[in-house]
Amino acid sequence: MTTVLKALLQQRHLQTVAAFNREYDRVAEKIDRDLVGYGPKRAQFYRWLSGDISGHPYPDHCRILQMMFPDWTIAELFEQYSGSPDDLRRTKQPVSRPISGEPELAGIEAVFSNRLEFLRAMPPQELLKTAQTIDMAGLSLNMLCQQYSDSEILRLLENGSVIRCLFLDPNGNSIRSREIEEGHPAGLLVNLTDTNIRTLERVRKRIASDARGSLQIRTYDQPIRFNITIIDSTVCVMQPYLPLVRGVESPTFVARKSEESGILEIFTEVFESMWLGAKERVPG
Incomplete structure (x- = not known):
């Protein structure tokens, strides 16, 4: 089994724990320096990739993941996914909107x-x-x-x-x-x-x-x-x-x-x- 998170990391070539934690620390440096060095351990990281977890990661991890993948919710990141990373990329392309119709309210x-x-x-x-x-x-x-x-x-x-x-x-x-x-x-x-x-x-x-x-x-x-x-x-x-x-x-x-x-x-x-x-x- 694999998760959306694993496919997204494969797109960025961050699917190893060492590569992921380097990116984790880079993001943590921007939002909260106290989180630098506190990325997931190896066993925990590979449970994330397989989806073998109950609930969501701790809030600090969720903050980092949300900054890494702003177009995805935490729940979406840990959904099961069986396609290829390239297919996943295409599913999240912006949807074109007609000029006429209801105005875009930006959320x-x-x-x-x-x-x-x-x-x-x-x-x-x-x-x-x-x-x-x-x-x-x-x-x-x-x-x-x-x-x-x-x-x-x-x-x-x-x-x-x-x-x-x-x-x-x-x-x-x-x-x-x-x-x-x-x-x-x-x-x-x-x-x-x-x-x-x-x-x-x-x-x-x-x-x-x-x-x-x-x-x-x-x-x-x-x-x-x-x-x-x-x-x-x-x-x-x-x-x-x-x-x-x-x-x-x-x-x-x-x-x-x-x-x-x-x-x-x-x-x-x-x-x-x-x-x-x-x-x-x-x-x-």
Whole structure:
């Protein structure tokens, strides 16, 4: 038996464990240097190729695989496949679309006029409850820190979720510029963001030593443009930060991974770029 993953690796001449792990480390260097050197061992790798596994690999492995093969879901990678690698390549060629007909929406599946409408339609408790990877970037990340309880975050981590949180630096200049733009008293957004970061740091200290998941926190100091949440590399929630308007009042867009690259892939690249340039909050 063989998997789609094996055929794709054969296309790239990466079907040996040594060649695969070199590519694994190259991708890990881009998204999370802590994962360099933690590719699959020989026995594990060849189980991946044969499909002799129960469930999906650990979340960190899934993150690397998703970056290696952005046109495929994790579930698709581990499906059984009996054709040739060349045939597989042809099955994933972009589908040509007629000029007339419905417009291409680039994966957008829902639009809400503000964040409150989004939260009513897609509560975080439902959106995140089975997530294996959660990537968030924005200002104070209230959707996780204010809408999700400490115990729910711990449950995610104990079940193997990897959560990456990227806050606007409460000690930076950009957050003070945003306070002025939104018309807040000095220190309001600074204090809220600092409180949310400390809340997650408190949760991180409670993670059991044998928990499979991880909670990573970083900060950045740049003009704020979007609030981004990416779940399992398949769903992206994004909001623009508009002039003179609080984030909660901005339109909210939900995109889902589709056969063709679209909004989700664009914002995944934005997040990864921001994450690489951000400053890590080391556990105290």
